[in-house]
Amino acid sequence: MTAHPLLSVEHAQKRFGGLIAVNEVSFSVKQGELVGLIGPNGSGKTTMLNLISGLLKPSAGRISFGGEEITGLPAYQIARRGIARTFQLVRPLASLSAIENVIAGAAFGHVRIWGPDAYREAEILLGRVGLSGRGNAPSGSMTYIDQKRLELARALAGNPRLLLLDEWLAGLNPTELRIGIDLIAGLRDEGRTIVMVEHVMDAIRSLCDRCIVMSSGAKIADGSAHDVLAQPEVISAYLGSEDA
Amino acid sequence: MTQMRSQEWWTLAVAAIGLAVAAAIPLYDDGYYLSLSVNIAIYVVLCTAWTIFSGPTHYISLATAAFFGIGQYTVGLGIESYPFAVLVATAGVIAAALAIVVGMATLRLSGVYFVIFTLGLAELVRQVVTWLQTNFTNAVGLYVFTDFGEKHVLWMLLALAAVIYATGWLINRSRLGFAMRIIGNDETVARHVGINVAWSKVVLFAVSGAFIGIAGAILAPRYAYIEPPSAFNPVLSFQVVIMALLGGTSRLWGPLLGVIPFTILFDFISAHFPNHTSLLIGFAFVAIVYALPRGVIGLVDDLRRPQAGAEKARTSAEATQ
Numbered sequence: 284m285t286a287h288p289l290l291s292v293e294h295a296q297k298r299f300g301g302l303i304a305v306n307e308v309s310f311s312v313k314q315g316e317l318v319g320l321i322g323p324n325g326s327g328k329t330t331m332l333n334l335i336s337g338l339l340k341p342s343a344g345r346i347s348f349g350g351e352e353i354t355g356l357p358a359y360q361i362a363r364r365g366i367a368r369t370f371q372l373v374r375p376l377a378s379l380s381a382i383e384n385v386i387a388g389a390a391f392g393h394v395r396i397w398g399p400d401a402y403r404e405a406e407i408l409l410g411r412v413g414l415s416g417r418g419n420a421p422s423g424s425m426t427y428i429d430q431k432r433l434e435l436a437r438a439l440a441g442n443p444r445l446l447l448l449d450e451w452l453a454g455l456n457p458t459e460l461r462i463g464i465d466l467i468a469g470l471r472d473e474g475r476t477i478v479m480v481e482h483v484m485d486a487i488r489s490l491c492d493r494c495i496v497m498s499s500g501a502k503i504a505d506g507s508a509h510d511v512l513a514q515p516e517v518i519s520a521y522l523g524s525e526d527a
Numbered sequence: 528m529t530q531m532r533s534q535e536w537w538t539l540a541v542a543a544i545g546l547a548v549a550a551a552i553p554l555y556d557d558g559y560y561l562s563l564s565v566n567i568a569i570y571v572v573l574c575t576a577w578t579i580f581s582g583p584t585h586y587i588s589l590a591t592a593a594f595f596g597i598g599q600y601t602v603g604l605g606i607e608s609y610p611f612a613v614l615v616a617t618a619g620v621i622a623a624a625l626a627i628v629v630g631m632a633t634l635r636l637s638g639v640y641f642v643i644f645t646l647g648l649a650e651l652v653r654q655v656v657t658w659l660q661t662n663f664t665n666a667v668g669l670y671v672f673t674d675f676g677e678k679h680v681l682w683m684l685l686a687l688a689a690v691i692y693a694t695g696w697l698i699n700r701s702r703l704g705f706a707m708r709i710i711g712n713d714e715t716v717a718r719h720v721g722i723n724v725a726w727s728k729v730v731l732f733a734v735s736g737a738f739i740g741i742a743g744a745i746l747a748p749r750y751a752y753i754e755p756p757s758a759f760n761p762v763l764s765f766q767v768v769i770m771a772l773l774g775g776t777s778r779l780w781g782p783l784l785g786v787i788p789f790t791i792l793f794d795f796i797s798a799h800f801p802n803h804t805s806l807l808i809g810f811a812f813v814a815i816v817y818a819l820p821r822g823v824i825g826l827v828d829d830l831r832r833p834q835a836g837a838e839k840a841r842t843s844a845e846a847t848q
Contacts, residue, residue: 376716379709
């Protein structure tokens with residue numbers, strides 16, 4: 284495809300005082316790829332995502348996006364370059380209606396739209412995530428899955444070149460999970476580049492082209508979901524070394 | 528989003544009538560009521576300008592006296608050499624510039640530090656002006672002699688009020704206004720949808736500061752003699768905060784609902800109980816805050832939506848059972 288990858292992370296490191304949450308992690312994501320970022324709790328996955336989205340600044344290392352260095356840029360500038368995200372704990376804009384939440388993602392980001400165009404686009408996106416006709420609902424009083432859908436619509440509203448999903452499927456019941464997986468599959472099929480932090484193994488197996496496994500802040504495996512989940516280091520990271 | 532709704536046309540019509548009535552006051556009275564009207568107009572302008580910034584951001588600014596004093600001094604220093612209109616515009620520009628510098632330095636701080644800093648700012652500007660005057664000129668105060676009477680001051684203030692309301696309304700409809708609502712909900716989300724949070728706040732602070740500076744400039748002819756303790760009086764900053772909060776800052780016309788009754792109340796108390804003014808005003812504040820925790824605008828909202836109020840009361844009663 285293109286000469287250089289869409290996202291490339293080189294030796295990224297994040298320290299919180301003495302704790303090293305992300306240690307010398309390097310990987311790259313090609314245009315159109317769906318990459319799963321997995322690992323046990325506390326392995327640094329969300330921190331890695333936060334370094335890419337600009338919520339946290341890396342202590343060392345280099346992150347570039349579309350051939351341009353974005354290391355340490357403020358989050359709003361990274362968002363304007365075309366990286367959108369959802370949050371591990373959903374963050375609806377509670378005093379805004381559902382459709383305003385989606386417009387929020389469209390009005391300031393990568394591809395900016397405003398006024399009637401933004402309304403139309405937001406209506407389409409609400410339909411896309413399964414919230415048609417719910418535009419005027421106050422987002423603060425929606426159910427958990429609906430708020431997750433809304434957050435996805437908000438992230439998609441700026442037509443991002445890279446979508447970061449932080450445990451977007453967590454906390455859903457089996458029926459909702461099926462819907463959620465189908466939604467992400469739909470995004471992958473239309474060629475969107477996605478990095479998803481996830482714990483739900485079924486989702487990872489069925490969705491991800493490639494998996495990156497982190498443990499204690501370091502990358503321990505990188506490859507196809509099937510191969511990676513069979514590696515002894517990965518099994519021991521999840522289950523402990525006696526079982527390996 | 529882009530078309531004006533009929534409710535907005537009604538608001539505009541009511542505002543125009545209100546403005547026309549207020550502008551006609553000097554035709555009927557040139558004594559007590561005119562003077563009271565000017566007082567009301569001053570606080571409507573200051574409180575509404577203050578609310579443009581502090582309403583959506585929830586930052587309590589005590590820099591009102593700094594911007595106001597700068598406006599007064601701009602006119603005081605330039606009145607001999609430049610036309611009044613030029614000085615009014617200059618006052619706005621200088622106040623906005625100060626707001627941008629201060630905003631960039633402090634709006635990254637959390638609320639409490641910002642409050643203290645703005646209070647200190649007014650004092651700092653006052654001390655600098657005093658120092659400059661005692662060291663480089665031989666007078667402490669400045670005289671402002673113009674042909675403006677009380678009625679001209681009223682008309683200028685009413686025109687300024689109209690501009691402030693129009694600006695606030697335009698901001699609310701713009702991306703900046705929408706950005707402020709998002710910031711008010713969740714700053715982290717605001718950053719991640721591409722909003723430059725710090726700069727949005729600085730822009731609003733500058734707009735608000737500019738209007739307060741212009742108000743100070745317009746009022747300079749009324750005071751005729753300007754000196755630092757009166758131009759940079761910190762009590763003004765507190766009065767503006769109190770009146771704006773009493774009216775309610777959730778909407779732009781909220782402060783209006785606070786300013787009109789409270790200016791009349793203060794006037795009544797200071798006229799009839801000159802020896803106990805502070806005491807009675809203190810009691811009045813406590814009573815008002817106790818009775819109207821969300822400001823007058825909260826009361827108006829409850830009256831306009833009686834069902835919603837009853838619903839809320841019912842659900843809270845159920846919750847306590």
